[in-house]
Amino acid sequence: MLDNPHPAHVVRDPPREGEDKLAPRLTLSGISKSFPGVRALHNVSLSLYPGQVTALIGENGAGKSTLVKIMTGIYQPDAGEISIDGQATTLPSAHAAFGHGITAIHQETVLFDDLSVAENIFLGHAPRTRFGTIDWRTMRKNAREVLETMRAGHIDADTRLKDLGIANKHLVAVARAMS
Template structure:
């Protein structure tokens, strides 16, 4: 039991949160290149994680696997402890996984909400963009 002494009493520390997204033993090869070999990564709620490495280290490949753009040759992806498959970016988004890329030059004319929901904006019954819902959902994402 992890405890902390505080003013002469013992206070239990809350348990550490479980990872929301876990990649285990991920490998990916392209013709003539092994981009990833046995990579594991866990992402926790409320924590910022940085992928840092040289050019060609596999950072973009790993993000593309997390977001369903590439499929791993080996390994598992789990969300909240349950193994999942991400056969497409749409499927990854359905699991709450997406990437907002650092290069924003192409999207300077779009609002923050439009950038967040690019390609998957909420729609009305008439299939037009539901601007009110999009702005509300963007506020919730940013608050989180």
């Protein structure tokens, strides 16, 4: 079995005032994962805290994607423990991870340029009227609320995605995950 010669590194924002006392929302402890002929992860630990940005940095093959796939329920670890809010848990599927509020936003986002920001945010789960049609007013209002929550209120919910720059498109992808 080959060890990974280029392990990933974790970079975090420094905690904001008062955040250093917060408990992690998601903790991975002693995570290991192997594939035929290579050990992708060995005894990896990571804690994610609310309100804090964390980046996984490393060369190709460092294990970043493998770790994210374990966090999002796509892969199962060979060893180690996953805890959410201090409670040990398993994430047997991406659906189970999503049920805990865990999702990944990939570099190549799946968004639709000809739809509005609000439509992209609520694609597949748009609010409905009592008649079963899309409640456009509520969808735009909810989109604005999600964008405001993540400090992206400068993005107009009615703007077509194709009219946004790449950074704002990524913010819309984050808003979609948060919705």
